[in-house]
Amino acid sequence: MALARGRRSSSEFNYWPGFVDALSTLVLSIVFLLSVFLVVQFFLSNEINGKDKALEQLTARLAQLNDLLSLEKLGKLNLDDQLSQMRAGLSAAQTERDRDKGPYDGLASAGNDAAGRASELNKALDSEKQLSARAAALVEVLNQQISALRRQLAALEDALDASEKRGQESQSRIADLGQRLNVALAQRVQELSRYRSEFFGRLRAILGNRPDIRIVGDRFVFQSEVFFDAGQALLLPEGKAELDKVASALTDLDKQIPAEIAWVMRVDGHTDSRPILNSPLFKSNWELSSARAISVVQYLVSLGVPPQRLLAAGFAEFQPLDTATTEEAYRRNRRIELKLTER
Known part of the structure; x- marks a missing residue:
């Protein structure tokens, strides 16, 4: 063991x-x-x-x-x-x-x-x-x-x-054309001014030195009493006689001014500032001033003035020569103006 x-x-x-x-x-x-x-x-x-x-x-x-x-x-x-x-x-x-x-x-x-x-x-x-x-x-x-x-x-x-260059050239040409056009227009204006002076001089010789007909600036001014009775737009015989002389001068002028000059004789009607009351023909000074300008134009056309050379305009009382409120100022403001101008 x-x-x-x-x-x-x-x-x-x-x-x-x-x-x-x-x-x-x-x-x-x-x-x-x-x-x-x-x-x-x-x-x-x-x-x-x-x-x-x-x-x-x-x-x-x-x-x-x-x-x-x-x-x-x-x-x-x-x-x-x-x-x-x-x-x-x-x-x-x-x-x-x-x-x-x-x-x-x-x-x-x-x-x-x-x-x-x-x-x-x-x-x-x-x-x-x-x-x-x-x-x-x-x-x-x-x-x-x-x-x-x-x-x-x-x-x-x-x-x-290239576009800018062409644009500059175009601007130069336009400027040149504009300058030439301005020169041509200035020449036309000078030429028309010469004819206007001759026309006004002839009218002055024809119409004589009447106190109711005068030159104011570039306009020949007739007192309304020469052509119309108060508040009327029917031409008086005395006014027609004066317009006969104007028509003769305009007819001769149309023959002298070259055809390329676009001129017209503008007939402007003006009244005094007193409103029209109880008139069966005209309701305002606008209508009266326009009717008087048209009567003058129509009579000039009847005398042989070319209608394309005439223009009628009414200004009522809004372009006064005298702003006083006297009878003398009212008489001066009632007028018919003739202006030779461009169309």
Whole structure:
């Protein structure tokens, strides 16, 4: 019995060292795997940091592209599609990076997972390189479009310069024509003034120095009493006799003035400021002054004066020669004026 106990003791003593060796081996294996995991984790961290830098550079380049794209309206739809594809690629790469940063589950599968992550990271980097190449191509396309736009702008500037030059030449011609026209008009005015002076001089010689017929400025003024009774527009015989002389002078004048000068004899009717009361013919001084001017014009036409050379106008009491309220002022303001002027 003692021998049996000694044998069991010997057997138990030999079992524990082997168990300890196996356990040590297992611990060393685990330590080794942890070391491998840490090394792989270190390299993965470096790769991820490099990937972050690449993403930052690509993001900065995309910002530059967006600035360029905002200036380019032509081809905007195609460029937006390309940018959307690039953003999709970046989103995928960002997702892969986030997944790479997650914790690893299980020491036994650490090596295999690290190798798979490294492979996927390489693929993501290759994708980023492709995106960079596409971005470079897009920048080249934008540069070409910008060059084309600059050429178009240059062509437009040339066209504008040519248009401005033609406009300046046109303005010069217009100014020259305007100056020539002004000179011609001035000559016509001077010529008409000469005929007006001759006409008034002849009328003065024909009509004599009567106090009720005078020249005021560029007008020959007849007092209304020469032609009409008070409040009437029917010509008196004495007035017709005076108009016979005027008609003779106008007929001779029409033969002397060149046809290209568009002249007329304007007959203006004026009244005093007192209103018309209880008149069966005229309701206002407007009607009376106009009717008197028309009566003079109609009589001159009946004597052979061309009607296209005559014009009748009524001014009522609103163009007085004397603003006083005396009988003398009223008499001066009641008048018929003849003015030789342009049509």
